[in-house]
Amino acid sequence: MSPDPAQAHETPRARETSRTHDNPRAHESARRLAPARMLDIDPLLDDPETRIVVCCGSGGVGKTTTAAALGLRAAERGRKVVVLTIDPARRLAQSMGIDSLDNVPRRVKGTEGGGELHAMMLDMKRTFDEVVEAHADPERAAAILANPFYQSLSAGFAGTQEYMAMEKLGQLRARDEWDLIVVDTPPSRSALDFLDAPKRLGSFLDGRLIRLLTAPAKLGGRAGMKFLNVGMTMMTGTLGKLLGGQLLKDVQTFVAAMDTTFGGFRTRADATYKLLQAPGTAFLVVAAPERDALREAAYFVERLAAEKMPLAGLVLNRVHGSGAGHLSAERALAAAENLEESRIVDQEDGKEPCNSPDTYGGSDSPSSHPDPGATRADTPAPTGTDAPPDTDAPASADAPDPDPSVDQVTAGLLRLHAERMQLLFREQRTRDRFTALHPEVAVAEVAALPGDVHDLSGLRDIGNKLADNRRELPEPSA
Amino acid sequence: MSRLQVVSGKGGTGKTTVAAALALALATAGKRTLLVEVEGRQGIAQLFETEALPYEERKIAVAPGGGEVYALAIDPEQALLDYLQMFYKLGSAGRALKKLGAIDFATTIAPGLRDVLLTGKACEAVRRKDRGGRFVYDYVVMDAPPTGRITRFLNVNDEVAGLAKIGPIHNQAQAVMRVLKSAETAVHLVTLLEEMPVQETVDGIAELRAARLPVGRVVVNMVRPQVLDAEDLELVRTVPRAALARSLSSAGLGGARRGGNAERLVEPLLGQAEEYAERYTLEEEQRSELGELGLPLHELPLFAEGMDLAGLYELATELRKQGMS
Numbered sequence: 001m002s003p004d005p006a007q008a009h010e011t012p013r014a015r016e017t018s019r020t021h022d023n024p025r026a027h028e029s030a031r032r033l034a035p036a037r038m039l040d041i042d043p044l045l046d047d048p049e050t051r052i053v054v055c056c057g058s059g060g061v062g063k064t065t066t067a068a069a070l071g072l073r074a075a076e077r078g079r080k081v082v083v084l085t086i087d088p089a090r091r092l093a094q095s096m097g098i099d100s101l102d103n104v105p106r107r108v109k110g111t112e113g114g115g116e117l118h119a120m121m122l123d124m125k126r127t128f129d130e131v132v133e134a135h136a137d138p139e140r141a142a143a144i145l146a147n148p149f150y151q152s153l154s155a156g157f158a159g160t161q162e163y164m165a166m167e168k169l170g171q172l173r174a175r176d177e178w179d180l181i182v183v184d185t186p187p188s189r190s191a192l193d194f195l196d197a198p199k200r201l202g203s204f205l206d207g208r209l210i211r212l213l214t215a216p217a218k219l220g221g222r223a224g225m226k227f228l229n230v231g232m233t234m235m236t237g238t239l240g241k242l243l244g245g246q247l248l249k250d251v252q253t254f255v256a257a258m259d260t261t262f263g264g265f266r267t268r269a270d271a272t273y274k275l276l277q278a279p280g281t282a283f284l285v286v287a288a289p290e291r292d293a294l295r296e297a298a299y300f301v302e303r304l305a306a307e308k309m310p311l312a313g314l315v316l317n318r319v320h321g322s323g324a325g326h327l328s329a330e331r332a333l334a335a336a337e338n339l340e341e342s343r344i345v346d347q348e349d350g351k352e353p354c355n356s357p358d359t360y361g362g363s364d365s366p367s368s369h370p371d372p373g374a375t376r377a378d379t380p381a382p383t384g385t386d387a388p389p390d391t392d393a394p395a396s397a398d399a400p401d402p403d404p405s406v407d408q409v410t411a412g413l414l415r416l417h418a419e420r421m422q423l424l425f426r427e428q429r430t431r432d433r434f435t436a437l438h439p440e441v442a443v444a445e446v447a448a449l450p451g452d453v454h455d456l457s458g459l460r461d462i463g464n465k466l467a468d469n470r471r472e473l474p475e476p477s478a
Numbered sequence: 479m480s481r482l483q484v485v486s487g488k489g490g491t492g493k494t495t496v497a498a499a500l501a502l503a504l505a506t507a508g509k510r511t512l513l514v515e516v517e518g519r520q521g522i523a524q525l526f527e528t529e530a531l532p533y534e535e536r537k538i539a540v541a542p543g544g545g546e547v548y549a550l551a552i553d554p555e556q557a558l559l560d561y562l563q564m565f566y567k568l569g570s571a572g573r574a575l576k577k578l579g580a581i582d583f584a585t586t587i588a589p590g591l592r593d594v595l596l597t598g599k600a601c602e603a604v605r606r607k608d609r610g611g612r613f614v615y616d617y618v619v620m621d622a623p624p625t626g627r628i629t630r631f632l633n634v635n636d637e638v639a640g641l642a643k644i645g646p647i648h649n650q651a652q653a654v655m656r657v658l659k660s661a662e663t664a665v666h667l668v669t670l671l672e673e674m675p676v677q678e679t680v681d682g683i684a685e686l687r688a689a690r691l692p693v694g695r696v697v698v699n700m701v702r703p704q705v706l707d708a709e710d711l712e713l714v715r716t717v718p719r720a721a722l723a724r725s726l727s728s729a730g731l732g733g734a735r736r737g738g739n740a741e742r743l744v745e746p747l748l749g750q751a752e753e754y755a756e757r758y759t760l761e762e763e764q765r766s767e768l769g770e771l772g773l774p775l776h777e778l779p780l781f782a783e784g785m786d787l788a789g790l791y792e793l794a795t796e797l798r799k800q801g802m803s
Binding site: 334338423 | 488489490626672673674703705706710713714717721722724725726728729730731743745746747748749750751753754756757760782783784
């Protein structure tokens with residue numbers, strides 16, 4: 001496939017153009033309901049106003065890799081970038097040369113261009129500890145850190161990771177050291193957890209019950225509270241029975257200590273929330289062209305809109321293409337069957353030309369390219385120019401190739417192609433469903449890679465694909 | 479065969495599907511199984527194409543041979559209320575506690591407590607007997623949290639020990655651990671033939687073993703059909719392009735001459751074969767890595783069109799054929 005000049009950027013600053021624009025073949029066979037808008041990554045990354053990019057989406061769609069690739073691309077285009085990853089696969093961390101990723105941004109070596117890339121991995125316990133240490137005097141901080149309830153909460157509370165990711169983002173942004181912060185989001189069971197968790201943790205720690213539990217310690221002795229205290233005693237009694245009295249006492253001392261040391265979790269949660277809504281933040285929803293992932297992406301798009309959070313677009317990873325998109329699955333399969341049948345026929349009564357209904361040429365002349373010694377290496381790559389009139393003929397019966405194993409290989413290649421085309425068609429259908437629901441969302445597509453990314457050049461490659469995703473579009477089938 | 483079958487796996491590997499197929503497979507021949515969901519995502523209801531499951535055991539499928547599959551989506555809050563009711567006869571006080579947020583508080587306050595309630599409910603179903611002294615369920619299959627959290631989830635004893643040193647929750651945790659660490663339980667991990675899920679499976683098994691939790695089997699899910707084998711791939715590497723072009727042409731795909739339709743297919747088709755070969759090698763590597771675990775290995779085919787009820791029954795048959803039930 002070669003770049004189609006008609007599809008080149010006409011307005012480089014525009015974030016999107018019509019995807020099938022000016023491609024007559026696409027018009028003929030367009031199956032999509034409406035052309036999806038193109039997400040142009042580079043203007044987004046280059047814009048000095050863009051300070052935060054958040055990559056979100058369900059698990060297993062390549063979110064972290066996308067975040068790292070975007071960070072690298074922005075850095076190599078001259079910006080000073082930090083990538084905050086949550087739980088990178090070992091290989092990905094290594095690809096940035098930092099297998100010892102920790103809670104502090106580290107400079108990534110080997111980047112090209114004038115910018116800088118830093119990377120870090122969120123350590124939620126460490127981040128929580130830092131918050132405590134920053135806001136309490138050393139003695140009180142030590143007491144909180146040693147509290148068993150704190151230890152359980154900081155290490156395991158559902159949502160702590162999400163909350164701490166937001167906390168870290170707030171810290172990084174406040175330092176104003178970087179032009180651009182790229183954030184990966186935690187691998188939650190649902191992409192929406194990421195938006196819900198900070199509030200949940202905030203409201204949990206600031207909640208009525210916790211206030212009640214801690215009230216006696218703070219208000220003790222005040223006459224008006226007597227009635228409440230009776231109720232409290234009953235309540236704490238029941239909970240104490242259930243959980244063991246020690247735990248409840250731990251919670252009480254913990255919350256009292258936390259409350260006096262920093263001004264309420266909710267305030268902090270709200271502040272990070274506002275940061276996400278502010279101009280300069282761009283959300284990218286990451287998905288794969290699969291039913292569940294795109295359904296999740298659609299939920300997320302709706303949710304971001306409801307929360308007034310700025311969505312830049314959808315990154316669709318692992319999209320398949322084909323260089324032979326004009327050969328449909330059906331024809332490829334029919335041709336494969338032809339080859340396998342003719343092998344049987346060959347064994348019985350010699351070769352017989354087998355014509356599928358789609359045979360192009362009409363002449364029976366033998367192939368004028370009898371070059372049995374040609375190897376793959378000295379055959380030039382096919383050019384992607386417009387199809388010349390195809391006047392040459394199918395190979396005739398006496399073509400000098402008696403080797404049946406070639407037909408076997410060819411049939412295999414055709415079956416492989418048919419499988420690819422079926423996959424491609426399914427992916428397109430899934431994408432179309434999303435586009436129909438959300439035609440306003442700009443999309444960038446990234447071609448599927450056979451393996452994982454192992455180094456910076458692999459990340460750079462993904463960055464290139466992200467920025468120039470038009471070429472990865474499969475040719476529409478004829 | 480262990481009576482509590484726990485199914486975990488990296489997110490996106492299809493562990494809910496495998497758990498459901500296993501429940502079906504175990505229910506054949508007149509047995510009764512309970513399929514338990516603990517993460518409140520209603521994945522089972524989606525899979526069996528029924529409305530959302532309430533917090534009650536409900537028959538959702540009939541297996542070949544008259545077996546039955548029941549399903550239960552455990553809600554930790556409801557489980558806690560049940561539990562309080564059972565031990566303290568709380569009555570309406572339970573509702574009052576809920577209103578105050580105390581139940582929400584108690585189930586979120588400590589992840590360990592939540593997990594004790596979830597695993598406790600499953601263990602209760604495993605041990606439950608009818609009046610005649612027979613087990614109510616022959617098998618209980620749990621669609622468990624993902625690999626990254628499974629050891630922590632099952633190892634409730636350690637989790638809770640630091641928080642609730644005494645009291646009924648502590649005792650409950652002890653009872654649950656007795657079931658989970660016994661031969662009555664088997665923990666299976668679902669994976670794909672890809673680097674990250676395989677790595678996570680290997681790590682997860684090491685963790686489970688370190689915690690002395692009984693590891694069962696590894697299920698490789700969504701295995702793609704083999705279109706070309708190693709021999710074909712070798713031929714692909716050596717075959718002359720011109721011969722391929724002629725072969726394509728003889729199959730009716732146009733001219734073999736340079737620039738002809740058949741000839742122009744050669745390059746892209748070989749490109750696709752190269753990608754396939756790369757994936758093939760990668761998959762073989764992952765397969766051998768899984769082989770080194772020394773655990774029974776099962777492979778389930780990919781349903782390219784997506785999973786549905788018919789596919790689920792096919793997977794169940796496949797699991798039975800492979801001796802997993």
